[in-house]
Amino acid sequence: MEVNLILADYANMLANIGTIYLRLDRYDHAIESLEKAERMMRRSKTKHKKSDQQIVQTDIPLAWVLNNLATAKCLREEHKASLECYWEAIKVARAHDGESSKRETANALYNVGRIGVLRKDSEMAMFALTKSLELETKLCGPKSIQIVDTLNLIGFVHYQKGEFERAIS
Numbered sequence: 001m002e003v004n005l006i007l008a009d010y011a012n013m014l015a016n017i018g019t020i021y022l023r024l025d026r027y028d029h030a031i032e033s034l035e036k037a038e039r040m041m042r043r044s045k046t047k048h049k050k051s052d053q054q055i056v057q058t059d060i061p062l063a064w065v066l067n068n069l070a071t072a073k074c075l076r077e078e079h080k081a082s083l084e085c086y087w088e089a090i091k092v093a094r095a096h097d098g099e100s101s102k103r104e105t106a107n108a109l110y111n112v113g114r115i116g117v118l119r120k121d122s123e124m125a126m127f128a129l130t131k132s133l134e135l136e137t138k139l140c141g142p143k144s145i146q147i148v149d150t151l152n153l154i155g156f157v158h159y160q161k162g163e164f165e166r167a168i169s
Contacts, residue, residue, distance in 0.1 A: 011040035015065045018072075027072045034069040041065065063093035063104040070111065079115050086112045099139065106135035106146070113153055117160070125157045 018033030041062045070085030086108045093104035109132035116125025129150055136146040158167035 007040055007044045011037045011044060012061060014040065015061065015068070018065070019068050022068055022072050022075075025075075027076045030072040031069060031076075034065055034072065037065050038062065038069065060093070060096065060098070060100050060104065063089045063101065063108070066092060067104060067108050067111070070108070074111070074115060079119060083112060083115055086115070102135055102139055106132050106139065109135070110146075110150055110153075113150075113157075117153060117156060120160060122157050122161050126154070129154050129157065 014033045015037035018030045018037060021027070021030035021033060066085050066089035070082045070089060073079075073085060074082035089108040090105050090112075093101040093108065095101075109128045113125045113129035113132060116122065116128060133147065133150045133154070136144065136150060140146050155167045155169075158164070
């Protein structure tokens with residue numbers, strides 16, 4: 001068990017390093033660190049039984065790592081790979097029912113919507129943004145900044161579709 005905790009701590013350090021690289025716009029280094037962190041977190045998780053507390057502790061950080069990994073890939077304009085990571089983050093986060101897992105899900109859905117906008121895939125964008133908006137409203141209330149950002153992006157999707165009155169509303 002102690003070796004596994006060391007592995008989890010090391011994975012968390014790599015995840016934090018990857019996040020710093022992401023903020024510094026050094027996407028190659030971010031992706032390298034975050035992918036290593038993901039592998040270690042998954043390896044740490046598979047060494048425990050389903051009922052073990054360690055799994056609960058590693059799944060939410062895993063969703064967070066996947067979200068950051070997807071963002072780094074998106075910023076490198078690898079949209080397909082980015083979408084795969086976001087959907088995986090949603091899957092991992094939805095396996096739990098805590099507030100942090102819902103936040104990770106809402107964040108990933110918002111980012112899927114952003115990629116839908118970039119790819120001019122209004123159907124995917126509206127699906128993801130609507131789901132994100134529902135979660136954000138429950139988590140943060142109707143006047144949070146997350147709601148404002150999501151509504152702004154939904155308005156942009158309507159604008160892209162030529163639905164100017166809906167975009168304004």
